[in-house]
Amino acid sequence: MRTIALALSISILAAACGGKPSGKAGGSAEQELSPALAPLAWWLGDWKAEDGSSVEHWTAVAGAIYGVSLQGQDTFEVMIVDDGEDRGKPDGILRFIAMPGGQRSVEFRQRTIAEQSALFANDDHDFPKTIRYFREGAALGASLAGDDERKVDIRFQKLAAAGAPELLAADRAFAADTAKRGVDGWVDAFDPEGFMMRGDGEQIAREALAEQMRPILTSGRLEWAPIASGGNDKLGFTVGKATFTATAGGERRLTSYVTIWRKQGDGTWKALFDTGRIVQD
Numbered sequence: 001m002r003t004i005a006l007a008l009s010i011s012i013l014a015a016a017c018g019g020k021p022s023g024k025a026g027g028s029a030e031q032e033l034s035p036a037l038a039p040l041a042w043w044l045g046d047w048k049a050e051d052g053s054s055v056e057h058w059t060a061v062a063g064a065i066y067g068v069s070l071q072g073q074d075t076f077e078v079m080i081v082d083d084g085e086d087r088g089k090p091d092g093i094l095r096f097i098a099m100p101g102g103q104r105s106v107e108f109r110q111r112t113i114a115e116q117s118a119l120f121a122n123d124d125h126d127f128p129k130t131i132r133y134f135r136e137g138a139a140l141g142a143s144l145a146g147d148d149e150r151k152v153d154i155r156f157q158k159l160a161a162a163g164a165p166e167l168l169a170a171d172r173a174f175a176a177d178t179a180k181r182g183v184d185g186w187v188d189a190f191d192p193e194g195f196m197m198r199g200d201g202e203q204i205a206r207e208a209l210a211e212q213m214r215p216i217l218t219s220g221r222l223e224w225a226p227i228a229s230g231g232n233d234k235l236g237f238t239v240g241k242a243t244f245t246a247t248a249g250g251e252r253r254l255t256s257y258v259t260i261w262r263k264q265g266d267g268t269w270k271a272l273f274d275t276g277r278i279v280q281d
Helices: 004-013 038-043 165-181 183-188 206-217
Strands: 045-049 055-061 064-071 075-084 090-100 106-114 117-121 130-136 139-145 151-158 190-197 203-205 220-231 235-246 252-263 269-278
Touching: 038 130, 055 220, 055 235, 064 235, 064 252, 075 252, 075 269, 090 117, 106 130, 165 183, 165 220, 165 235, 165 252, 165 269, 183 190, 183 206, 190 206, 203 206, 206 220, 235 269
Parallel strands: 190 269
Antiparallel strands: 045 055, 045 151, 055 064, 064 075, 075 090, 090 106, 106 117, 117 130, 130 139, 139 151, 190 203, 220 235, 235 252, 252 269
């Protein structure tokens, strides 16, 4: 989440992780996109598959594009498109990072970027080897292909963005409780099966969250705020911005994040999956 993108750069800041909302909670898509990502503005929005199999939400935040695919009430995929290695400078090469079910990420690199079309490839991956998103009039298309005849084509229609106020409230309560109670507040916000994904692809299960987060939360101030949300009756997401301010020296580090939420039996929402990216300088 807000901190995972920075957890590997602790040596830079004494505890490198997300935090305070940077300025206002979001801006227009054009303001949030980096110059390299600006040609992909056509991709943003909420989309429902014509066959009803999935809904995809694509949100621009702080120089990255986050995609969340919800398939029914219990299956999700997180996707990130940006133009730099996780902790490196932007290099103009777009990367499509796929995390089906929050599993270890697979990276596909830019092959061709054309008008209202983007093709990414990973020749070492079994299937798919290529992922292409494109616009056809008002519709969004996705095409996944391999070396053999396997191919998956999906067509999406625009979906009115309703947002999820209850998830925005859950995310803000998560931030407030962590500010008040530290690592206990952080861990308590997670689903019993919840986990985080570090920038190097390592998964951190709920039972290891306290060990992971304690050095971060005791060495500075971590604050965040969501700028977008969505979901269904059982699963949802928030996307936002975070800032970590180190106690020693007051250095600050910005991140963006996406959190998948799952509704509990008592009607509350808990974080099921969390990851993020460093905001490039």
